[in-house]
Amino acid sequence: MGRISFGQQGFFVIGAYAAGMATALGGAPLAAGVLVGGLAAALAGAGFALVMGPRRGIAFAAGTLAFGELARVALLAFRFQVLVGADLVGPAGPDGFRGIRLLFTSGLPLGAYAVAIWVALAAIMAALTWLLRARPGEALVIVGQDEGLAAAAGIRVARVRVLALAAAGGLAGLGGGLLAHYATYVEPGHADVMLGVHSLAYGLIGGLGTPIGPALGVALDIGLLESFRVLRGYRMIIFGGLVVVFLAMRPRGLLDEATVHRLARRLRRRVA
Amino acid sequence: MRLSVEHLSVRFGRIVALRDVSLGVAPGERLGLVGPNGAGKTTLLDAIGGLARPTRGEIRFGPWRLSDLPPDAVARAGVGRTFQVPRLCTRLTVAANVRAGRALDPEPWLERVGLAARRHDLAGALTAAEARRLELARALAAEPRLLALDEPFGGLTPAETDAMAALVARVATPDRVTLVVEHKLGAVTRLCDRVIVLSQGEAIFDGPSAALRGDARVREAYLGRSRAG
Numbered sequence: 001m002g003r004i005s006f007g008q009q010g011f012f013v014i015g016a017y018a019a020g021m022a023t024a025l026g027g028a029p030l031a032a033g034v035l036v037g038g039l040a041a042a043l044a045g046a047g048f049a050l051v052m053g054p055r056r057g058i059a060f061a062a063g064t065l066a067f068g069e070l071a072r073v074a075l076l077a078f079r080f081q082v083l084v085g086a087d088l089v090g091p092a093g094p095d096g097f098r099g100i101r102l103l104f105t106s107g108l109p110l111g112a113y114a115v116a117i118w119v120a121l122a123a124i125m126a127a128l129t130w131l132l133r134a135r136p137g138e139a140l141v142i143v144g145q146d147e148g149l150a151a152a153a154g155i156r157v158a159r160v161r162v163l164a165l166a167a168a169g170g171l172a173g174l175g176g177g178l179l180a181h182y183a184t185y186v187e188p189g190h191a192d193v194m195l196g197v198h199s200l201a202y203g204l205i206g207g208l209g210t211p212i213g214p215a216l217g218v219a220l221d222i223g224l225l226e227s228f229r230v231l232r233g234y235r236m237i238i239f240g241g242l243v244v245v246f247l248a249m250r251p252r253g254l255l256d257e258a259t260v261h262r263l264a265r266r267l268r269r270r271v272a
Numbered sequence: 273m274r275l276s277v278e279h280l281s282v283r284f285g286r287i288v289a290l291r292d293v294s295l296g297v298a299p300g301e302r303l304g305l306v307g308p309n310g311a312g313k314t315t316l317l318d319a320i321g322g323l324a325r326p327t328r329g330e331i332r333f334g335p336w337r338l339s340d341l342p343p344d345a346v347a348r349a350g351v352g353r354t355f356q357v358p359r360l361c362t363r364l365t366v367a368a369n370v371r372a373g374r375a376l377d378p379e380p381w382l383e384r385v386g387l388a389a390r391r392h393d394l395a396g397a398l399t400a401a402e403a404r405r406l407e408l409a410r411a412l413a414a415e416p417r418l419l420a421l422d423e424p425f426g427g428l429t430p431a432e433t434d435a436m437a438a439l440v441a442r443v444a445t446p447d448r449v450t451l452v453v454e455h456k457l458g459a460v461t462r463l464c465d466r467v468i469v470l471s472q473g474e475a476i477f478d479g480p481s482a483a484l485r486g487d488a489r490v491r492e493a494y495l496g497r498s499r500a501g
Contacts, residue, residue, distance in 0.1 A: 138364060138368050145362070146359055148323060150372075150373075151347065152343060154344055154347035155372065209363075261365075265392070
């Protein structure tokens, strides 16, 4: 919605901690626990929108960065350990939150977990693709480009902002819950600012015109970064340079709105 | 519904953009707001649209006090507007710009302004004249009871100006208050029955278009500085 977040890692760890607490401390089933993580992060996103939503540009971006750091530092101080069986389980400040074991004690094969993640990803992409073609998606795009115009068309701008940030937080929180259960632990260090920078880069590299764009961005970002390992110490320099050159040439990413529109039109003509 | 602006003043810091402006417009009336650049015309539209807060006075439209409402609520109260520099969502198609996230069918409005053939194009690809027409379609699609057009002829060729004037005349229906902000006198006096002239934030003339050119104050404030269009 026309704003840039450097704080997705904050929503990610909030989701991870909430999901871990739901299953390891609350005894929730795995799927419910992951959903609790998403919900907690969505609430955090909505709360953030109420405070920072009206701000744009540098103020908003700096606010997200501060939020991410706030989440990390708050979790460094957060202790809530409970005796589960013979073990103390729960967030333990800088030592993180260990013993989120439900995935491994439930007997669910890891392959099935991976399939479930891919299915969830596909469902979210399908939902976002539908949303962007439907009326609420139009409102979202208009608010993103010009809030004054959106208001003049009667769009409830503040509500759109809250929903958009809740969705963005919730998606990051789902990711956090999924990772926490796979890794069996999560720690404040997971809210490293570089995670937020990369998640921003996914969208900026892959393109902001379609939900496929950020997924493509993930493949390019991780693919390039891994294939540059042979370059050793120069790896990050070359990768960073490539990102800069790329953004200079395509400021809204590979699959930007104009490209997506052109591709869709060509496809429609071929089908017709 | 009737629009009434009472003792409206708008200040931006130390600059007084509007000073004690009062006016009333009945449904079916076409009111032209003219004046040199910086006279306060757009500020008046912004105040009606909720984008500029009055420092004094109030704006009523039927049962609503527009001066207390945020811009999106003003729009839902039946006020549709266009902007001095057309504001379109360039990342969406022409049809999506008319719909603008609302539950309505854009087709009749695209037909009305003659943009039906471009419905699938991105709005960013339109010419200046087409952009003005698209803005008008977006404003009309909500079936506003008050239509406020900010320089609808800006950047148009004489032929496009005539076509736009004919279009505005068609959509200025008897149940609707129509406001046209313009600095070219010619187009406005042809289109509007009544004209208000603003100069340095004050209304210096309010009367029938025919009486405009004979008014000494208007000549001094307006015609003295820029040629009548």
